[in-house]
Amino acid sequence: ETGVTQSPTHLIKTRGQQVTLRCSSQSGHNTVSWYQQALGQGPQFIFQYYREEENGRGNFPPRFSGLQFPNYSSELNVNALELDDSALYLCASSMGQGLGSPLHFGNGTRLTVT
Amino acid sequence: AQTVTQSQPEMSVQEAETVTLSCTYDTSESDYYLFWYKQPPSRQMILVIRQEAYKQQNATENRFSVNFQKAAKSFSLKISDSQLGDAAMYFCAYTGGSYIPTFGRGTSLIVHP
Numbered sequence: 231e232t233g234v235t236q237s238p239t240h241l242i243k244t245r246g247q248q249v250t251l252r253c254s255s256q257s258g259h260n261t262v263s264w265y266q267q268a269l270g271q272g273p274q275f276i277f278q279y280y281r282e283e284e285n286g287r288g289n290f291p292p293r294f295s296g297l298q299f300p301n302y303s304s305e306l307n308v309n310a311l312e313l314d315d316s317a318l319y320l321c322a323s324s325m326g327q328g329l330g331s332p333l334h335f336g337n338g339t340r341l342t343v344t
Numbered sequence: 345a346q347t348v349t350q351s352q353p354e355m356s357v358q359e360a361e362t363v364t365l366s367c368t369y370d371t372s373e374s375d376y377y378l379f380w381y382k383q384p385p386s387r388q389m390i391l392v393i394r395q396e397a398y399k400q401q402n403a404t405e406n407r408f409s410v411n412f413q414k415a416a417k418s419f420s421l422k423i424s425d426s427q428l429g430d431a432a433m434y435f436c437a438y439t440g441g442s443y444i445p446t447f448g449r450g451t452s453l454i455v456h457p
Contacts, residue, residue: 263445272348272435272447273389286444320389329439330377330396333388 236336253321262304347400350448376440384432
């Protein structure tokens with residue numbers, strides 16, 4: 231069973247640039263969600279994709295966007311990067327959208343915006 | 345909106361002892377799940393235990409158990425026979441009807457040998 235993998239592990243970008251983070255979901259999982267974890271904080275929900283459709287979004291501006299592909303892998307795109315976007319970005323996959331479906335997380339991508 | 349509060353930024357325990365991490369939440373929903381996730385320094389967050397709100401029996405997974413008090417909206421995690429490998433950040437999370445998980449700010453658990 232292949233777990234959730236994220237790439238890259240670290241990234242340094244300049245304010246105003248755009249970034250794309252990638253996530254491969256665990257085998258058999260059709261739901262992917264993305265989280266922003268600032269230093270010393272809990273993960274904040276960005277959005278979720280189920281079968282290639284966004285079906286839930288947290289309190290993040292439109293410059294945070296995403297995609298889910300037919301193989302259920304996913305991308306998180308952030309445009310016009312701001313210094314406050316510096317954080318650990320976590321991807322999680324799950325089977326279906328049941329309330330009790332546990333999240334399986336990747337190792338995250340550490341984004342630094344200078 | 346639901347909120348999850350972890351009032352203990354840091355807890356410490358001696359190896360082989362028992363420690364309890366606190367979590368309270370606020371919701372008007374009746375059907376929801378609560379989770380405890382562990383995030384070791386390597387960063388990958390893993391599920392420790394979960395509890396369905398409709399189940400009165402407290403969930404147990406080996407050395408990990410919860411004390412779920414629905415009326416008090418409390419969901420504490422008890423770790424028995426603590427091991428060095430238990431050292432990590434622990435996050436309490438809530439998922440309700442919106443299917444959007446809400447996490448607390450975490451509790452850092454230090455295990456002393």
